[in-house]
Amino acid sequence: MNRVDELFKKKSTNILSIYFTAGFPALEDTLPIMKAIEAAGADIIEIGIPYSDPIADGPTIQDSNLVALNNGMSLRKLFSQLADMRKEVALPVILMGYLNPVVQYGIEDFCQKCKEVGVDGLILPDLPMNQYLSEYKPFFDKYDLRNTFLISPQTSEHRIREIDEHTDGFIYMVSSASITGAKSAISDEQLAYFERVRNMHLKNPRLIGFGISDRASFKSAASYSHGAIIGSAFINVLKAAKDQEKEIIAYIKGIIND
Amino acid sequence: MIKVDENGFYGKFGGAFIPEMLYPNIEELRENYLPIINSSEFQKEFRYLLKDYVGRPTPLFLAERMSEKYKAKIYLKREDLCHTGAHKVNNTVGQIILAKKLGKKRIIAETGAGQHGVATATVCALMGMDCTVYMGAVDIERQKPNVERMRILGAKVVPATSGSQTLKDATNEAMRQWINNPVDTHYIIGSVVGPHPYPEMVATFQSVISEEIKAQLLEKEGRENPDLVIACVGGGSNAAGSFYHYYNEPSVRLIAVEAAGLGVFSGKSAATTSLGKLGILHGSRTLLMQTEDGQVVEPHSISAGLDYPGIGPVHAHLFDTGRGEFIAVEDEDAMVAGIELSRLEGIIPAIETAHAFSALNQLSYNASDIIVINVSGRGDKDLETYIKWGNY
Numbered sequence: 001m002n003r004v005d006e007l008f009k010k011k012s013t014n015i016l017s018i019y020f021t022a023g024f025p026a027l028e029d030t031l032p033i034m035k036a037i038e039a040a041g042a043d044i045i046e047i048g049i050p051y052s053d054p055i056a057d058g059p060t061i062q063d064s065n066l067v068a069l070n071n072g073m074s075l076r077k078l079f080s081q082l083a084d085m086r087k088e089v090a091l092p093v094i095l096m097g098y099l100n101p102v103v104q105y106g107i108e109d110f111c112q113k114c115k116e117v118g119v120d121g122l123i124l125p126d127l128p129m130n131q132y133l134s135e136y137k138p139f140f141d142k143y144d145l146r147n148t149f150l151i152s153p154q155t156s157e158h159r160i161r162e163i164d165e166h167t168d169g170f171i172y173m174v175s176s177a178s179i180t181g182a183k184s185a186i187s188d189e190q191l192a193y194f195e196r197v198r199n200m201h202l203k204n205p206r207l208i209g210f211g212i213s214d215r216a217s218f219k220s221a222a223s224y225s226h227g228a229i230i231g232s233a234f235i236n237v238l239k240a241a242k243d244q245e246k247e248i249i250a251y252i253k254g255i256i257n258d
Numbered sequence: 259m260i261k262v263d264e265n266g267f268y269g270k271f272g273g274a275f276i277p278e279m280l281y282p283n284i285e286e287l288r289e290n291y292l293p294i295i296n297s298s299e300f301q302k303e304f305r306y307l308l309k310d311y312v313g314r315p316t317p318l319f320l321a322e323r324m325s326e327k328y329k330a331k332i333y334l335k336r337e338d339l340c341h342t343g344a345h346k347v348n349n350t351v352g353q354i355i356l357a358k359k360l361g362k363k364r365i366i367a368e369t370g371a372g373q374h375g376v377a378t379a380t381v382c383a384l385m386g387m388d389c390t391v392y393m394g395a396v397d398i399e400r401q402k403p404n405v406e407r408m409r410i411l412g413a414k415v416v417p418a419t420s421g422s423q424t425l426k427d428a429t430n431e432a433m434r435q436w437i438n439n440p441v442d443t444h445y446i447i448g449s450v451v452g453p454h455p456y457p458e459m460v461a462t463f464q465s466v467i468s469e470e471i472k473a474q475l476l477e478k479e480g481r482e483n484p485d486l487v488i489a490c491v492g493g494g495s496n497a498a499g500s501f502y503h504y505y506n507e508p509s510v511r512l513i514a515v516e517a518a519g520l521g522v523f524s525g526k527s528a529a530t531t532s533l534g535k536l537g538i539l540h541g542s543r544t545l546l547m548q549t550e551d552g553q554v555v556e557p558h559s560i561s562a563g564l565d566y567p568g569i570g571p572v573h574a575h576l577f578d579t580g581r582g583e584f585i586a587v588e589d590e591d592a593m594v595a596g597i598e599l600s601r602l603e604g605i606i607p608a609i610e611t612a613h614a615f616s617a618l619n620q621l622s623y624n625a626s627d628i629i630v631i632n633v634s635g636r637g638d639k640d641l642e643t644y645i646k647w648g649n650y
């Protein structure tokens with residue numbers, strides 16, 4: 001069974017997904033970071049495929065992309081690092097990245113490789129729904145990969161319903177009209193949007209991401225949804241870490257443990 | 259037929275590959291732009307401003323000394339005589355009226371050479387709109403006069419400091435800021451690039467160039483169609499405007515001139531059709547200079563306006579179908595051509611434009627041919643580059 005499906009079957013609150021950029025801060029950090037995220041008790045691992053032109057990302061993730069590329073990270077390299085990950089990592093793994101590297105790899109080869117190494121789902125922010133349905137979905141289905149679309153505060157109700165219909169993992173609620181980046185607090189306006197979407201009773205679970213950075217913002221977002229995604233704030237932890245494993249575990253425990 | 263389909267594709271190129279956060283913005287534009295720009299109210303204001311503000315129609319000038327040297331009848335379409343000194347303003351006038359009709363309060367734009375930034379800052383001043391222009395830090399250095407022009411006009415110029423710090427990075431930054439300001443802000447893209455409907459919309463505003471060429475050539479030569487039309491291609495807006503009414507006239511050769519930088523295969527080039535593969539950049543599927551891994555390659559051209567790793571989807575389609583002929587011109591040859599035009603016709607062209615002129619050395623044609631070259635912009639902004647090059 002797909003690990004994303006399995007997770008949402010047994011857990012529906014306070015799900016924590018952690019994003020990091022593959023190849024950051026060091027090229028070979030991918031597996032150690034994954035293992036630490038799992039040991040700390042998070043629920044989903046989201047691995048960013050670095051890209052030269054990340055148009056939905058703020059300075060923190062732009063920077064981690066650049067460092068990763070300079071370290072020599074590539075999609076091929078990433079797949080080779082993930083080849084044996086299922087011996088050591090049990091959590092659902094999702095790859096997140098921009099479309100162009102995937103197109104260059106070849107969409108079917110890419111999906112097949114994801115399946116082979118044990119990736120469970122994909123988030124490709126610049127893959128539009130109509131293109132997904134006409135060109136990509138058959139491969140996602142064939143290789144049992146869950147697809148996640150994003151919605152934002154500006155997404156119309158009609159569009160959210162459409163996205164819900166064609167999503168089969170979870171819906172990624174972008175927390176505000178914004179690119180990625182750690183913010184301090186969640187505003188009333190954002191809470192109203194979380195509430196509005198909650199009341200739509202969508203068939204898919206919802207995770208809230210962008211700007212979630214600490215225990216308070218995680219708990220607040222998670223109280224309106226199935227959980228939340230932390231990216232930039234985690235990258236900042238990695239950037240500053242002296243003892244990577246210890247600090248990853250401390251950071252994540254600080255968010256989820258009561 | 260060269261025509262965009264309802265999903266924004268020219269053949270296999272185009273579309274709208276954008277993060278969902280931009281979908282409402284793009285959808286608002288897609289639904290509204292045709293009804294607005296086809297309305298008589300819009301057309302009246304657009305035509306009025308093109309005439310009395312931009313100074314259109316721009317002349318079609320018979321370049322006699324060039325004609326003599328290159329043994330053909332060469333006409334120059336004088337877009338350099340547009341207000342602000344380049345064709346870019348045709349598009350910004352159209353988009354600012356559109357932005358007003360959409361109820362937008364703020365404008366953002368990217369710029370490479372600064373010509374599009376100046377043209378945007380200009381129409382924002384004219385309409386009393388708040389204006390922020392993103393510009394690569396490298397371009398800010400090499401196009402200083404345009405940076406100051408934008409500031410004088412009241413625009414805020416924000417350096418893009420990521421990547422190669424040129425046009426593609428400025429475009430990334432403008433897109434990010436549009437994600438951050440999705441409701442009250444209109445993004446005026448400066449070329450026939452970006453997600454649908456931008457490429458077709460910008461081409462429509464620039465199509466006034468070939469509309470005028472047709473009428474002017476009819477008057478001067480008794481025929482609407484030249485044998486060749488030549489234009490330089492960065493993203494491809496001046497070329498699209500020059501080709502637009504000739505797309506479906508197979509007797510007219512459409513010559514698109516790209517920047518080869520230090521040489522097409524030197525690793526310092528912006529010759530997209532020679533080096534690019536199918537990819538996705540700034541929201542459209544097009545030819546793109548990239549690595550095996552799908553990372554965008556940092557381009558190089560001596561001219562900031564051609565320093566872009568992709569081309570508009572319509573040009574990828576012209577290339578793919580063979581309807582367009584693509585030529586690559588190196589930095590040095592462009593500079594020489596710029597000086598030559600200055601000496602033969604008394605016109606100092608923008609270095610972007612100079613690339614189009616250098617193409618004459620690579621083309622074969624007949625002595626009886628009528629050639630129209632689009633003089634996309636004037637060279638004032640490039641004086642420092644000319645001076646640094648110094649070979650005149």
Ligand SMILES: Cc1ncc(COP(=O)(O)O)c(C=O)c1O
Pocket residue numbers: 344345370371372373374448449450490491492493494495496497562563564608610611634635636
């Ligand atoms: C004078 C001039 N010509 C050409 C260009 C290239 O743009 P496009 O290919 O969109 O015409 C520029 C861009 O800045 C320009 O300033």
